[in-house]
Amino acid sequence: LGYKITTTHQQTLTQTQSKTLKVNASFKVAILGAAGGIGQPLSLLIKMSPLVSDLHLYDIANVKGVAADLSHCNTPSKVQDFTGNNELSNCLKDIDIVVIPAGIPRKPGMTRDDLFNINANIVKSLVEAVADNSPNAFIHIISNPVNSTVPIAAEILKQKGVYNRKKLFGVTTLDVVRANTFVAQKKNLKLIDVDVPVIGGHAGITILPLLSKMKPNVSFTDDEIEELSVRIQNGGTEVVEAKAGAGSATLSMAYAAARFVESCLRALDGDSDVYECAFVESEITELPFFASRVKIGREGVEGVVSSDLEGLSEYEKKGLEALKGELKGSIEKGVAFANKEK
Numbered sequence: 513l514g515y516k517i518t519t520t521h522q523q524t525l526t527q528t529q530s531k532t533l534k535v536n537a538s539f540k541v542a543i544l545g546a547a548g549g550i551g552q553p554l555s556l557l558i559k560m561s562p563l564v565s566d567l568h569l570y571d572i573a574n575v576k577g578v579a580a581d582l583s584h585c586n587t588p589s590k591v592q593d594f595t596g597n598n599e600l601s602n603c604l605k606d607i608d609i610v611v612i613p614a615g616i617p618r619k620p621g622m623t624r625d626d627l628f629n630i631n632a633n634i635v636k637s638l639v640e641a642v643a644d645n646s647p648n649a650f651i652h653i654i655s656n657p658v659n660s661t662v663p664i665a666a667e668i669l670k671q672k673g674v675y676n677r678k679k680l681f682g683v684t685t686l687d688v689v690r691a692n693t694f695v696a697q698k699k700n701l702k703l704i705d706v707d708v709p710v711i712g713g714h715a716g717i718t719i720l721p722l723l724s725k726m727k728p729n730v731s732f733t734d735d736e737i738e739e740l741s742v743r744i745q746n747g748g749t750e751v752v753e754a755k756a757g758a759g760s761a762t763l764s765m766a767y768a769a770a771r772f773v774e775s776c777l778r779a780l781d782g783d784s785d786v787y788e789c790a791f792v793e794s795e796i797t798e799l800p801f802f803a804s805r806v807k808i809g810r811e812g813v814e815g816v817v818s819s820d821l822e823g824l825s826e827y828e829k830k831g832l833e834a835l836k837g838e839l840k841g842s843i844e845k846g847v848a849f850a851n852k853e854k
């Protein structure tokens with residue numbers, strides 16, 4: 513009986529899947545840095561999406577094997593590999609979403625800002641190519657320090673005359689994923705019900721979880737709030753230390769980035785109920801960029817959920833004021849870098 517049920521279930525899944533796939537698989541996604549620790553599992557997760565028709569993988573090394581391997585999965589998207597500057601423009605032609613996880617990760621003892629010198633140049637050169645070849649694409653920046661690399665990308669796109677603030681996103685989904693997991697564990701909640709908005713930026717104290725705004729509505733002691741907030745802010749460092757020199761979060765990051773890509777694909781496909789936290793150009797505070805919940809539609813960011821900043825707890829209000837100085841500095845550092853050799 514067990515076997516029969518499994519077979520029927522399998523058939524139903526396959527039938528439903530192939531029905532959906534025929535209608536919907538039409539979006540083209542490019543991953544720049546696809547052979548890396550994040551890039552590989554992220555490519556796999558995106559290969560599983562029924563909404564993707566073409567998956568373009570770009571890296572400066574080792575990408576041919578990754579693409580050959582992935583291309584054997586019997587999901588509809590066609591996988592192609594691209595390597596070296598000469599192939600970058602072809603990789604980016606007619607792309608709907610470009611995801612950028614290229615760059616070096618942290619080692620123990622490093623802050624995300626310590627990555628600036630190397631990753632700023634990588635993001636700059638890749639975004640220049642995006643501007644030239646797929647100026648209408650959604651751009652998802654994963655490379656750290658996100659608080660600076662997103663402003664760099666914005667400046668490069670402005671210099672190229674193709675900046676669309678609605679389509680540039682710093683990927684902060686991992687902060688939400690961690691917040692949901694840690695809070696559900698601590699309060700013994702069903703994970704599926706938990707949704708914690710995380711605002712600010714993506715480094716240390718600039719990561720501000722809003723436990724007062726989470727779903728479901730749960731009460732916390734002051735100690736619990738402190739403990740959870742600090743753990744969410746240091747989640748990345750927890751992984752960096754556990755990996756002891758072998759890099760930073762890759763699997764949970766790939767999971768989080770795939771969720772963000774899937775949300776954007778649904779938005780592009782016409783779903784009018786897509787909300788995610790992301791680091792975007794924003795008027796929600798006096799800072800030019802800020803992570804908050806945003807509504808995403810076919811044309812990108814349709815609005816920010818400004819009510820998240822109303823009625824904050826005292827702890828959150830203090831956290832918000834405390835993060836502004838560091839975030840402002842990181843944004844300005846990115847802007848200055850992008851404009852220094854204009």
Ligand code: NAI
Pocket residue numbers: 544545546547548549550551570571572573613614615616617618627631634638653654655656657658683684685686687714759760761762765
């Ligand atoms: P990794 O070193 O394993 O992979 C990076 C990949 O980028 C490598 O395959 C490398 O060949 C490639 N690459 C380097 N320069 C390139 C260029 N010019 N063009 C194309 N590809 C290039 O690093 P990992 O662990 O995948 O991390 C990547 C980035 O993601 C790091 O900057 C890390 O800090 C960041 N990160 C961001 C998170 C977030 O929440 N936004 C979370 C975790 C990591």
